[in-house]
Amino acid sequence: MPQPPVFDLLGVGFGPSNLAMAIAVTEHNAAARPEDVVTTHFLERQPRFGWHRGMLLDDATMQVSFLKDLVTLRNPTSTFSFLNYLHGRGRLVDFINHKNLFPLRVEFHDYFEWAAEQVDDLVSYGHEVVGVRPVFEGDAVTHFDVSSRASTGEVEVRRARNLVVATGLRARLPDGVAQSDRVWHNSDFLQRVGSLENPARLVVVGAGQSGAEVTAFLHERFRDAEVCAVFARYGYSPADDSSFANRIFDPEAVDDFYAAPEPVKRQLMDYHGNTNYAVVDNDLIAELYRRVYREKVLGTTRLRLFNTSCVTDLADGPDGVRVTVESLATGARTVLDADAIVYATGYHEADPTPLLGELSARCPRDERGRLRVGRDYRLETDDDVVGGIYLQGGTEHTHGISSSLLSNTSVRVGEILQSVLGRREPSLPAQPAYAISASHPG
Secondary structure (H helix, E strand, O other): OOOOOEEOEEEEOOOHHHHHHHHHHHHHHHHOOHHHOOOEEEEEOOOOOOOOHHHOOOOOEOOOOOOOOOOOOOOOOOOOOHHHHHHHHOOHHHHHHHOOOOOEHHHHHHHHHHHHHHOHHHEEEOEEEEEEEEEEEOOEEEEEEEEEEEOOOOEEEEEEOEEEEOOOEEEOOOOOOOOOOOEEEHHHHHHHHOOOOOOOEEEEEOOOHHHHHHHHHHHHHOOOOEEEEEOOOOOOOEOOOOOOHHHHHOHHHHHHHHHOOHHHHHHHHHHHHHHOOOOEOHHHHHHHHHHHHHHHHHOOOOEEEEOOEEEEEEEEEOOEEEEEEEEOOOOOEEEEEEOEEEEOOOEEEOOOHHHHHHHHHHOOEOOOOOEOEOOOOEEOOOOOEOOEEEEOOOOHHHHOHHHHOOOOHHHHHHHHHHHHHHHOOOOOOOOOOEEEOOOOOO
């Protein structure tokens, strides 16, 4: 069997984080001596670039400044910036006149696609990574063999000195709840909502930004339907986007958080969770309140808020869902027969260890069972693992609240690249991946 191609850096997943990584490597290589070029490739299971497509609502805006794009905080002169994208699209002056730091979400997604097209030679789309195996030189693990299954069923193997894992977040549903034709997570919202025909009642669970956006969208789109929002809070809580609080997303805040003792880490997360978790933009809160008040004036209530409440029972049938809502304050129960229920209940950080297979036993954990991660985002491993495994995501417990957000993406990939460069050996040019039978992955 021929040796697979060897890359300095192989990326698992190709969302915004590894897209930013590909750009950082591209810019490095453009200025590097031949012996300093970093060979790299990325594997993505989706057939094309996509980022939270299920929530690309027409009027939804980003919650981060356009300056926190894929490159600017790392390299303000980069041609991959959002401003350069606007210039190329002929909208730069219009955007300036808009006087807004926060682009439409669909616009920022178009920016991501624009950037991804410029580095598509570094990506294999339609390739799901199915396994990672250590490659030994003596007792040392010097490389990793990464197997990916293409849409054709063919399995290909690539060898890497370093991995950068960015497999994104996983939809969170309450225990015992399974997705179906009528039970959705908001991550699939736009793909599912088109199946609704003249619904009479819809239920949305969740008090965060996504829950509020879905509630507003359904209430606006289906003018004859009742929309019931269920959440444990008394009301939608505003996001703290004040200037001082936003410093929790600064690059320097990562250093502070990483160096802090565990009790301080927990305090910081508790203090500043309202910058990101289960909170809603003030403008959207005001709009939803206007709708509730207007309906009270008109005497036709279509938007019902079940606050301080939770769903205690869900029966999923062929003609609809029966949702039992219980008040946390009084214990009173309300049964709602609905056409669909949308859970806007957040995400789990992805755990990379199932993908790493036998390598996971070489990754020590802390006293709370969490992976140990270096300041350079390199997963701590046994001393005999020479190759580097870097994480983009799954590091909130070590690096803070911005770990799964766009705020520090451009800075983070620069730090990872510098770590790879600091630990590298001279590389050889990579060759095409070799293929093996899908029935015999080697």
